[in-house]
Amino acid sequence: MAVPSPPPSAASAQRTRVVIVGAGPAGLTVANILRAASVDCVLLETESREFIEQRPRAGFIEEWAVRALEQRGLADRLLEQAQAHSECEFRFAGESHRFRYGELSGHRHFVYPQPLLVTDLVRKYADAAGGDVRFGVRDVELHAVDTDRPSVSYTDPETGERRRIDCDAIAGCDGARGVTRASLPPEHTTVARNDHGIGWLALLAEAPPSSDCVVFGIHPRGFAAHMARSPQVTRYYLECPPGDDPDNWPHERVWAELRGRLSVDGARPLAEGRLIEKRVLDMHNYVVEPMACGRLYLAGDSAHLAAPIAAKGMNLALHDALLLGDALVAYCGKGDDTGLSGYSAACLPRVWQYQEFSQWLSEVLHGTSSGDPFRAGSAAARLRRILGSPAAATAFAELYIGKVADY
Ligand SMILES: Cc1cc2nc3c(=O)[nH]c(=O)nc-3n(C[C@H](O)[C@H](O)[C@H](O)COP(=O)(O)OP(=O)(O)OC[C@H]3O[C@@H](n4cnc5c(N)ncnc54)[C@H](O)[C@@H]3O)c2cc1C
Incomplete structure (x- = not known):
């Protein structure tokens, strides 16, 4: 556990009911729910508003999450603008196989870029509801989280002064690189980790989608994927060595590999288009258990990271936040x-279903290029099963779209 510095003096202290650390999808959803119920809260964010409204990441939101946002009046623009997707396509061994998961599960994905969702949630909380959000804060620290009087301190970006906010509870929504997770006592916390041992070159191209659905390209040279983001922008992924340098991937090489790994007859x-994002993600997952200690409650990537293999991270963040x-x-x-008191136990079943599914899908997508004939044979067997067995197809469809009961 990080050694906490003493909180600043009471002279600079303020009081609210809940401090939310981090204005990503998780923190903003919590903030909107509290604001709608007239519960006082303060939302702290290290970045600027402009930055978080443009940071590109996720794009696929599962239908249950969209409906939950809709019920709370948080999905107006999403429902107007998002495209619904109910099919994906596997390309391997020179052939293409459509998979109609919408028909099998009765649920769809909504394609809505994360920056648009974040923009909507900030507008609703800060502009429409007058919620208190402080951007650009520095050196956030948590204090006395194991008591009923926790507090959060930070440096004000304008004055450079330390500020302290006393509260009844803290929502730790500061993502994978935040500070709140470190306040959980290690002796009562388990962190389960899985490193896939591969990297993905994550690309955003200023190019229209080249298919009306997600395309998974399973290829001996490495996995590749195509995912629509908007009529003008498409996300692509290329499997690469973990820690690879994005500069090893000039424009020509990127498009040649994408063509090679995604092409099939017909x-x-x-x-093609200009690459507006190019970075390497090392594929790893973790789960922190329990997701709470005292009056600190973690939500989203701060509590569990799911490599974007199955597009689950933002969906899980929304599930926790709701x-x-x-x-x-109810508490305030x-x-x-x-x-x-039941929060962590209520979140974890879905967290683990999604983690297990991501790991399973990772083997399907990367086994062929692993260089290990056993893994390659197993991956091909899994694919044939979901394409050939109606029971296996339905099970896959329900996990892929997140239609999981809390078993
Ligand atoms: C390339 C890529 C593609 C993805 N695609 C998908 C997808 O299609 N579907 C899907 O479901 N998921 C996807 N994900 C995962 C998804 O983006 C994350 O799971 C999601 O952003 C988690 O939301 P969050 O609110 O928990 O954390 P974040 O979005 O990381 O938000 C945390 C916030 O806390 C702020 N912060 C950090 N430290 C502090 C601090 N000390 N004090 C105050 N604020 C702090 C950060 O600036 C940030 O704004 C993808 C991720 C990547 C990288």
Whole structure:
């Protein structure tokens, strides 16, 4: 556990009911739920508003999450603008196989870039509802999280002064690189990790989608994927060595590899365009258990990271945030602690279903290029099973779209 510095003096202290650390999808959803229930809260974010409204990341939101946002009045623009996807395509051994998961599960994905969702949630919280959000804060520290009087301190970016906010609870929504996770006592916390041992070159191309669905290209040279983001922008991924330098991937090499790994007879040629994002992600996952200690509750990537193999991270962040927001409202409004005390246990079944599915899918996508004939044979067997067995196809479809019960 990080050694906490003493909190600043009471003279600079303020009081609120809940401090939310991090204005990503998780923190903003919690903030909106609290604001709608008139629970006082302060949202702290290290970056600027402009930065978080443009940071490109996720794009696929599962239908249950969209409906939950809709019920809370948080999905107006999403429902107007998002495209619904209900099919994906596997390309391997020179052939293409459509997989209609919408028909099998009754659920769809909504394609809506994460920066648009973040923009909508900031507008709703800060502009429409007058919520308190402080951007650009520095050196955030948590204090006394194991008591009923925790506090959060930070440096004000304008004055350079330390500020302290006393509260009843802290929502740790500061993502994979935040500070809140370090306040969980290591003796009562387990961190389960899985490193896939591969990298993905994550690309955003200023080019229209070249297919009407997600395309998974399974190829001996490495996995590749195509995912629509908007009519003008497409996300692509290329498997690469972990820690690879994006500069090893000039424009020509990127497009040659994408063509090589995604081409099959009869497929539309890839529409090429300028690469506006190019970075290497090392594929790893972790889960922190329990997701709470005292009056600190983690939500989203701060509690669990899912490599973007199955497009699960933002969906899990929303699932946590919806549960945490409601539990905080019950606690702050009626003193009902039931939701908060059961929060971690309520989140973890879905977290583990998604983690296991990501790991399973990772083997399907990367076995062929692993160089290990056993893994390659197993990956091909899995693919044949989901394409050939109706029961296996339905099970896959339900996990892929997140239609999982809390088993
Ligand atoms: C390339 C890529 C593609 C992806 N695609 C998908 C997809 O299609 N579907 C999907 O579901 N998921 C996807 N994900 C994962 C998804 O983006 C994350 O799971 C999601 O952003 C998690 O939301 P969050 O709110 O928990 O954390 P974040 O979005 O990381 O937000 C945390 C916030 O906390 C702030 N912060 C950090 N430290 C501090 C601090 N000390 N104090 C205050 N604030 C702090 C950060 O600036 C940030 O704004 C993808 C991820 C990547 C990288």
